Amino acid sequence: MELTDTAEDEAFRAEIFRTELRAWLHEHLAGEFAAARGLGGPGREHEAFDVRLAWDRHLAAHGWTCLDWPKEYGGREIGVAQQVIFHEEYARADAPIRVSHIGEQLLGPTLIAFGTEEQKQRFLPGIRDVTELWCQGYSEPDAGSDLANVKTTAVLSEDGSEWILNGQKVWTSLAHLADWCFVVARTDAAAAKHRGLSYLLVPMRQPGVEVRPILQLTRTSEFNEVYFTDARTPAGNVVGAVNDGWRVAMATLGFERGVSTLGQQIGFRRELDGVIALAKRTGAAQDPLIQDRLVRAAIGLDVLRLNALRSMTGLTGPTAPTDNAGARGTPGPEASIAKLAWARWHRDLGELAMDVLGPAGTVTGPDYDLDEWQRLWLFSRADTIYGGSDEIQRNVIAERVLGLPKEPRA
DSSP, rough: OOOSOOHHHHHHHHHHHHHHHHHHHHSSGHHHHHGTTOOOOOOTTTTHHHHHHHHHHHHHTTTTTTTTSSSSGGGOOOOOHHHHHHHHHHHTTTTTOOOIIIIIIHHHHHHHHHHHHHHHHHHHHHTTTSEEEEEEEEBBBSSOOOOOOOOOEEEEEETTSSEEEEEESSSSSTTOOOOOEEEEEEOOTSSSSSTEEEEEEEEETTTTTEEEEEOTTSSSSOOOEEEEEEEEETTTTTEEEOOOHHHHHHHHHHHHHHHHHHHHHHHHHHHHHHHHHHHHHTTTGGSHHHHHHHHHEEEEEHHHHHHHHHHHHHHHHHEEEEETEEEEEEOTTTHHHHHHHHHHHHHHHHHHHHHHHEEEEEEEEOOBBOOOHHHHOOOOOTTTTTSSOOOHHHHHIIIIIIOOOOOOOO
8 A cells, every 4th residue: 555645645735734824824913913914024123023022922822833843842844845835825914024033944943953952952942932032143243254254262161161252243133132142153263264163052141242233224223243251151052063063054054045035035026016016106117128127027036936946845854853964954055046046136126116216215204214115225235245145155156056166265
């Protein structure tokens, strides 16, 4: 008897899942959460944060967080097809942008792949229930996309019980709201750049951790500088082996560019539809050059989706450890293709929105009151820089996907 699921079985389960999720979102995005629809996102993380946090915890209480995690850690172990459905239906419902995505989508899968059982038992429940929020301590003033140039140090205390951190991180999203930070720090100054790094879990609410918000062009401050001055974390809070943090950090970046980008693209579609409607209202749609750019944007968004779906075909199951080399379901360096593509597409959309606005786009309201298109243009200037600049993504694709020689180093 053949008990293997057929494609029809999988498709049937996926549609049941879609129906259940769509009905739940329709029922629960009401009452106190109705006003949270469409809030949050890049450049808008300040919007209704407390309500969005309550929404995340509401999702958790009803079993809608960490869906791809193994059941033993509170997940549902859903496959890639259902993950795609979740992110797309969530975005279509105009549900608020999650405040816990750094913990759930970046650190959680990393811990499942590389963490000890003790670390999983300690940290995964707080991520799943949204009782502990996380931020990412990667970039530094002299080590942005060049992560191997990290200067922040971590040394063991004399009794070997704690790591003591000193240094500065920058562009740390939501650090002012986070309880914990996963930090890439140099633990062996004598080792080669990539080999002397460790991946540490560090509490944010302690003496020796100072967070300074960075005022952005949008007049919001979701990014921060973080200063560590003899900050401490237990010696057991190293994910993976000591001095093997580079490999763990790269896996985290792979998870960041995973299935959730499909939901992001639904948001992009909504923005594009808004720009098209704006062009019709302003008459810009009659301009042949604007028409051409709108069509190219629509085609480009379809290409982004198809490329994202193609990249998902290598993820054959829920995120779960296999061996010390990594985890089944871990995106590879090909994920850099998606980052490079969507960043440039979204930046171009911001420029298109301003051209559709025309001279009106240069005028703000009282107290620098930006409209949604001005905010889109200003914030999307950073899309090709944060999360790994275009230059770094091209190097990753050339060296790790195409196998080309490494770029000469000075």
